Amino acid sequence: MxxxxxxxxxxxxxxxxxxxxxxxxxxxxxxxxxxxxxxxxxxxxxxxxxxxxxxxxxxxxxxxxxxxxxxxxxxxxxxxxxxxxxxxxxxxxxxxxxxxxxSEMEVFFEVCPCPILAVTGSDGKTTTTTIIAELLRSAGKTVHLGGNIGHPLLAETGTIRPEDVAVLELSSFQLMTMKRSPHIAVITNLSPNHLDVHKDFAEYIAAKENIFTHQCAQDVAVFNADNSITAQQAERAQGRARLFSRKNEVEDGVFLRDGKIVARHDGQERVVMTREDIRLPGEHNVENYLAAIAAVDGMVSDEQIAAFARSFGGVEHRIELIRTLDGVRWYNDSIASSPSRTIAGLRAFPEKVILIAGGKDKGISYAELGPVVNDHVKLLLLCGATAGVIRQSVEQAENYQGLEIIDVEDYHQAADIARERAAEGDVVILSPASTSFDRFKNFMERGKAFKEVVNALQ
Structure with a gap:
């Protein structure tokens, strides 16, 4: 229509x-x-x-x-x-x-005159969506960015041309009642999330699957081969299933081999770029690029992909460097509203960091976070409703060696303590592993508040 x-x-x-x-x-x-x-x-x-x-x-x-x-x-x-x-x-x-x-998004799918490329997953959605949109723009496409990123598109549908591309970030809430799927779908990964709204993990997964279950044979779905849930979903794809993997080679998709990012299809393969071309820190950002390349393969040249990767510094609130003060780097990772997201952020740094975490509990387990915090954190500062469960996950982990944990009232106190305790070469990062709704409207407001506190430090 x-x-x-x-x-x-x-x-x-x-x-x-x-x-x-x-x-x-x-x-x-x-x-x-x-x-x-x-x-x-x-x-x-x-x-x-x-x-x-x-x-x-x-x-x-x-x-x-x-x-x-x-x-x-x-x-x-x-x-x-x-x-x-x-x-x-x-x-x-x-x-x-x-x-x-x-819903606004359901109607947009019904009336959008151009191809739709959409991304969902538990982590990495926004960065992957942004990479895809910018890569398509570098190839000369007019891109309309919407969903959980950009702005609402339905009211602008009258200005969208058939030759344009709509690139969307979709949440499980938007997908719950969706009866249509995009022409190209990407699932970055799946892990327990938003269980304060969904009845259980099964319902959450079912909502995410709507991004590909209504596709046709000519459509493409991109899945994470390194995630057990999404790897199984690939077997149920209605159209062409492409995989991406940081750990193993795949028959149809994009993978990392000996520091090179390789694309393969129909037995033919080529090196798109190297791991060193990616400016963003962390292995999770390598995965974001693998997913994005698998989605835009054939629409953007390898040279354009590599040039973009070398220049792209990331999205606000996603391991965003705020400032360097007396040799200490301060990062804002407010987007990290789940343990898996914080784990990815901690693993992005080779050194142990000073971590500020805590927020609203959304009904998920923090057990997996504790061991990683013990391995990657030198000082843990906790505030918010989840402070207790995060502390418990750290102290009950088998590798707990007495990591110092301090409860703080707010980000002002956390930043003051971190400023006092950090030495030249250290990293201080806000990566809450929890939602922001205990004190802030959303993760953006939380990140901005933290940035204001850090930028005010003398």
Whole structure:
């Protein structure tokens, strides 16, 4: 269905948009401008929205705010915010009455006029998505970046041309109810995550699989051969399955061999670039490049890939170098909202680091984190709700040798202690292994707050 046809199909219908955050505002404004009867629903009180509430009403929107924001949910079409489960009682009751439940991303898949390339996984999504988008741009493509990165694309669909490419980062929440899959799908890896929202790990995996289960024979899905779950998923691919591996050679895909990144297909192989071409630190970033190359193979030249890798310094909040102060390097890895992400960050450095960690607990195990912290950390500073479980994972690990652990109130205290204890050549890194929602709206706000503290150090 074309974009204009979809908008026309909403005429005469009532539409509810749940969530008035930044990601849904372009959609609400687009529908209102087209004369669609829109009810914007949000748990926030009116004062939290500021002048925007009045602006929406001026556009003809009805507002339903506060604790009862889902009361009277009878609209014909309901746009779910990604963080809301589709089976909450109010949504389930509305669907039972005949309402159509959808989302901004689901409709985008339906109306997007150009090929879609999408990335999901537990770790590495944003960096891999960014690498893919920038590689395609270097090859002359017009790229529309969206999903969990960039900005909402549905309201801009009218400006997208068939020869363009949409590159998306997709979360498990966005994928839960997806009935379409991208032309090229990438799963970076899978490990327990977001179990505070998903019923269990099986549901989380099932949501992620929607990125490839609706593909056709002409589509491509890229899987991590080094991850047991994604390696098994490759066997169920609907189209062409490509693998990437840092540890072993693969028949169709991209792998690392003797420090060289090799692409192989139909028995033919070539060296794309070397491991040393990658400016980003850490083996996990090698994996991010392997995944990205497997996805764009044939669309971007090897020379363009190598040139980009030599210049790309990374994405904000992902092992981001904040500053070097008296020979001590300070890093912001606020994106690390899970133990596996922090583990990858710690392994990116050859030396032992001073680690600042802790945040909100999302119901996952921290057992795997403890041994790695003991091997890679010289001083551990903990704050937030998960401080206790992280400390327990470290102290109960078999390789615990009395690592010094200090509980701190906030990042100011953590930075002061790290500043006092760090010597020239040391690394201090914020890598929380937990979500930010105990004290911050998101990992970006958390990272910015930490950067402000570090940049203020004298």
């Amino acid at each position: 074309k974009f204009e046809e979809y908008l026309d199909s909403l005429q005469g219908k009532t539409v509810a948009v749940i969530g008035i955050g930044v990601s849904n505002r372009p959609l609400i404004e687009l529908l209102a401008a087209r004369g669609v009867s829109v009810t914007a629903r949000d748990r926030q009180q009116r004062q939290a929205l500021g002048d925007y509430a009045a602006r929406l009403e001026e556009m003809g929107c009805r507002l339903c705010l506060g604790e009862g924001y889902l009361d009277g949910l009878t609209e014909d079409v309901i746009f779910r915010t990604p963080g809301m489960r589709p089976d909450v009682p109010e949504l389930a009751a509305a669907v039972a009455r005949g309402s159509m439940l959808t």
